Amino acid sequence: MKNKNSGVNSKLIHSGGFEDLLGSATTPIYQTSTFKFKNADHGAACFTGKEDGYIYTRIGNPTIEELENAVADLEGGFGGIATSSGMGAITTVYMAFLGQGAHMVSHNAVYGPARGVMESLFSKFGVEYDYVDTTDIENVRRAIKPNTRLIYTETPANPTIGITDLKALAKLAHDHKIPLCVDNTFCSPYLQTPLDLGADIVLHSMTKFINGHADIVAGMLVAKSEDHYKLLRGIMANMGCNMDPHQAFMTRRGLKTLGIRIDRAQENAKKVAVFLEAHPKVEWIRYPGLKSHPQYELAQTQMKGPGAMLSFEVKGGFEAGKVMMDSVELALLAVSLGGIETLIQHPASMTHSKISREAKIKAGITDGLVRLSVGIEDAEDIIQDLDQALQKV
Numbered sequence: 001m002k003n004k005n006s007g008v009n010s011k012l013i014h015s016g017g018f019e020d021l022l023g024s025a026t027t028p029i030y031q032t033s034t035f036k037f038k039n040a041d042h043g044a045a046c047f048t049g050k051e052d053g054y055i056y057t058r059i060g061n062p063t064i065e066e067l068e069n070a071v072a073d074l075e076g077g078f079g080g081i082a083t084s085s086g087m088g089a090i091t092t093v094y095m096a097f098l099g100q101g102a103h104m105v106s107h108n109a110v111y112g113p114a115r116g117v118m119e120s121l122f123s124k125f126g127v128e129y130d131y132v133d134t135t136d137i138e139n140v141r142r143a144i145k146p147n148t149r150l151i152y153t154e155t156p157a158n159p160t161i162g163i164t165d166l167k168a169l170a171k172l173a174h175d176h177k178i179p180l181c182v183d184n185t186f187c188s189p190y191l192q193t194p195l196d197l198g199a200d201i202v203l204h205s206m207t208k209f210i211n212g213h214a215d216i217v218a219g220m221l222v223a224k225s226e227d228h229y230k231l232l233r234g235i236m237a238n239m240g241c242n243m244d245p246h247q248a249f250m251t252r253r254g255l256k257t258l259g260i261r262i263d264r265a266q267e268n269a270k271k272v273a274v275f276l277e278a279h280p281k282v283e284w285i286r287y288p289g290l291k292s293h294p295q296y297e298l299a300q301t302q303m304k305g306p307g308a309m310l311s312f313e314v315k316g317g318f319e320a321g322k323v324m325m326d327s328v329e330l331a332l333l334a335v336s337l338g339g340i341e342t343l344i345q346h347p348a349s350m351t352h353s354k355i356s357r358e359a360k361i362k363a364g365i366t367d368g369l370v371r372l373s374v375g376i377e378d379a380e381d382i383i384q385d386l387d388q389a390l391q392k393v
């Protein structure tokens with residue numbers, strides 16, 4: 001964008017920097033696997049990096065690049081690396097910083113497969129790890145070892161909605177010369193910009209709020225430094241977890257309405273949270289916009305709003321929660337989150353089922369925890385739906 005001081009909603013629409021020769025208002029879908037060189041010298045120069053030019057879509061593509069530039073601009077980073085999925089972004093980060101004998105400290109309440117892939121796959125290659133509650137920075141301090149090469153967290157965390165102090169965590173990481181990667185999926189850059197708080201890499205499952213329409217799976221990494229950007233881009237391209245041009249077009253389209261979607265979902269979530277907190281059949285609720293949230297004060301300063309994700313437990317635990325989930329009519333009983341439709345799911349048996357029960361309990365993922373992603377329907381209808389489902393309990 002020409003005006004670097006533009007507001008976030010203007011950036012959502014106009015960032016990316018693509019100027020179409022024919023004047024197309026949207027970035028065209030460059031549905032091609034490869035690109036013609038001007039001549040042999042040009043081809044060789046593209047490969048050495050002496051000249052700019054597209055080579056092959058796994059390495060780079062204009063439609064994908066426009067999305068990468070837009071998200072990097074919103075996050076305030078050097079550059080973005082789009083991936084086939086959020087998991088593609090996670091495995092790229094692990095591959096970039098961890099190898100034989102290296103150690104990672106991560107949050108104990110991260111998206112289930114982010115932990116599962118470490119425990120079942122990376123451990124086979126001699127990578128060590130500790131999962132601790134990063135909402136208490138002292139736990140991270142105690143877990144750091146001489147061979148720690150990556151600190152990784154999610155805030156708010158999936159599914160406990162725990163909030164980690166990113167400024168404090170970045171300081172600790174940098175005191176030990178360790179990079180910090182933050183999964184910003186639950187907020188999106190509309191509500192939180194971790195690089196501004198000291199993180200080195202931001203990660204997204206763009207499947208969620210950024211695309212927002214439950215029709216695309218996609219991921220993104222944004223690096224603050226050029227060195228990290230180059231490292232991550234090379235690994236993404238070599239692992240082949242690149243985005244597809246059509247996927248990029250769809251995600252870029254979703255990104256344009258991120259602001260108005262989050263504003264609306266968040267307003268709904270605030271009303272739903274107040275309703276659930278007062279409901280006699282609800283045992284507890286975690287929502288960053290409620291004073292009852294343990295990190296309420298931190299949320300006020302670190303996030304631009306409390307977002308649209310919450311978790312709660314129905315009195316009577318899992319059995320009661322199950323009755324409720326089976327009784328919703330408007331909300332969809334489905335995994336994923338951050339879309340226009342309200343989604344309800346049970347992390348212990350669904351998104352986090354591959355983690356041992358002991359580890360789940362330690363992380364606060366109780367058997368009765370139900371996660372709600374509040375959509376943009378009418379708030380009254382969402383509340384009425386949850387109310388009728390709770391009455392069946």
Ligand code: LCS
Nearest residue numbers: 085086087111158185205207335336351
């Ligand atoms: N990070 C977070 C915080 C997530 O919630 C997810 C997916 C991922 C990364 C992975 O992204 P993906 O590869 O799916 O694009 N979370 C899901 C969830 O909570 N339900 O279904 C998927």
